[in-house]
Amino acid sequence: xxxxxxxxxxxxxxxxxxxxSLSWDSLGFDPLIDHYRIYGLPGETAPDTADETALxxxxxxxxxxHTGLDVxxxxxxxxxxxxxxxxxxxxxxxxxxxxxxxxxxxxxTPVATIGDFDGRTLEHLLAPASxxxxxxxxxxxxxxxxxxxxxxxEAWPYLLPGPGDAWAGxxxxxxRWTVTLESAPSEDHxxxxxxxxxxxxxxxxxxxxxxxxxxDLELPVGATRGSRExxxxxxGTALRRALLELPVPAAALQxxxxxxxxxxxxxxxxxxxxxxLFARG
Numbered sequence: 001x002x003x004x005x006x007x008x009x010x011x012x013x014x015x016x017x018x019x020x021s022l023s024w025d026s027l028g029f030d031p032l033i034d035h036y037r038i039y040g041l042p043g044e045t046a047p048d049t050a051d052e053t054a055l056x057x058x059x060x061x062x063x064x065x066h067t068g069l070d071v072x073x074x075x076x077x078x079x080x081x082x083x084x085x086x087x088x089x090x091x092x093x094x095x096x097x098x099x100x101x102x103x104x105x106x107x108x109t110p111v112a113t114i115g116d117f118d119g120r121t122l123e124h125l126l127a128p129a130s131x132x133x134x135x136x137x138x139x140x141x142x143x144x145x146x147x148x149x150x151x152x153x154e155a156w157p158y159l160l161p162g163p164g165d166a167w168a169g170x171x172x173x174x175x176r177w178t179v180t181l182e183s184a185p186s187e188d189h190x191x192x193x194x195x196x197x198x199x200x201x202x203x204x205x206x207x208x209x210x211x212x213x214x215x216d217l218e219l220p221v222g223a224t225r226g227s228r229e230x231x232x233x234x235x236g237t238a239l240r241r242a243l244l245e246l247p248v249p250a251a252a253l254q255x256x257x258x259x260x261x262x263x264x265x266x267x268x269x270x271x272x273x274x275x276x277l278f279a280r281g
Contacts, residue, residue: 003031005082005090013078013098017243019067020076020098026062027082027090034085038064039092040078046095047079071117073102104190104245108278111189112147112179114156115274119241121196121230124158124272128230131159131269134168141171146178159227159271162264164201174263179277184255187280188247191260193217194273195242197226203267205244209252209260217244219267226271241273248277 010025027033039047039054047054056066056078066076076099079092105117121127126134134157135141145155160175161168191207191214203219222240226232232239248260260277264270 003084004088005031005033005084007091008036008080008082008093011078011080011093011096013096015098015101017101017103017245018069018071019065020069020100022064022066022078022080022096024062024080024093031084031086031088033082034087035060036062036064036080036082037089038066038078038080040066040076042074042076044075044077044097046077049079049081049092069100070106071103072106073100075099103243104192104278104280105194105276108190108280111181111277111279112177113274113276114145114147114177115152115272117192117194117274117276119196119231119233119273121158121226121271121273124152124156125154127158129228131157131227132167134159134161138173141169141173143173143175144178145175147180156272158230159269160262160264161269162201162203162267164199164203164266164268168269172263172265174261177260177262177275179258179260181253181255181258185250185253185279188250189253190278190280191246191248192274192276192278193244193246193262194275195219195222195226195244196230196232196271196273197224197239198222198242198270199224199268201268203270204265205270206263206265207246207261208263209248210254210258212252214248214252215246216265217246219270224268227269230271232273
């Protein structure tokens with residue numbers, strides 16, 4: 001009889017927006033591990049690994065990303081076991097409980113938004129596949145959008161090109177978003193930048209508010225499909241969503257007109273899902 005695999009150890013969870021990433025210690029090659037089975041239940045009750053309805057997925061690597069969680073945050077409890085190439089199942093790991101991070105789109109109050117936070121580009125200008133028209137519409141590599149006046153389908157292209165995009169002139173495109181505040185905020189705000197996809201080049205998104213540098217965001221490597229496909233909610237899609245959220249200091253904002261500038265300083269395009277400025281609380 002083939003030996004049973006050892007118990008999985010070192011199971012750890014790392015919370016993220018609408019996701020929880022799991023990792024554990026590899027069991028090596030004696031016996032040869034065919035795959036790991038990841039079980040989970042919402043809440044703080046450990047899953048029964050004999051109940052296949054609790055199976056979340058399988059992985060040949062000692063890691064797994066549980067995605068598609070609620071934007072308000074969810075708590076899950078997980079256990080992992082190994083299966084050998086002979087089909088022998090090991091005992092489950094000690095359970096671990098973790099909560100995903102809540103999004104500011106759920107916890108904050110929207111001050112201004114562009115688009116819907118729904119995993120799609122389709123409400124934006126030229127979506128889902130007419131990217132070649134962007135350099136014709138915006139020859140100066142500058143996109144300007146005024147909240148309350150402009151509409152996503154008329155003024156906000158679904159892609160923001162970058163220096164890595166020869167089709168757009170290999171330029172660092174800038175998007176200037178004008179937002180009017182009734183009063184100067186006393187507390188920091190939050191900026192949500194949700195992307196349907198990015199390119200394999202990754203990139204660097206430089207963010208400023210009223211001419212003051214706020215931060216540089218390193219963009220994740222994407223599938224390079226969002227220039228031609230606009231719906232990341234389709235089952236089995238290759239699109240790689242990215243949810244980027246960051247604080248905007250109260251001191252960077254003012255009563256009246258505010259300009260938030262997004263410059264894709266390095267890398268290739270980003271495909272927008274939606275953007276939002278949110279007050280806390």
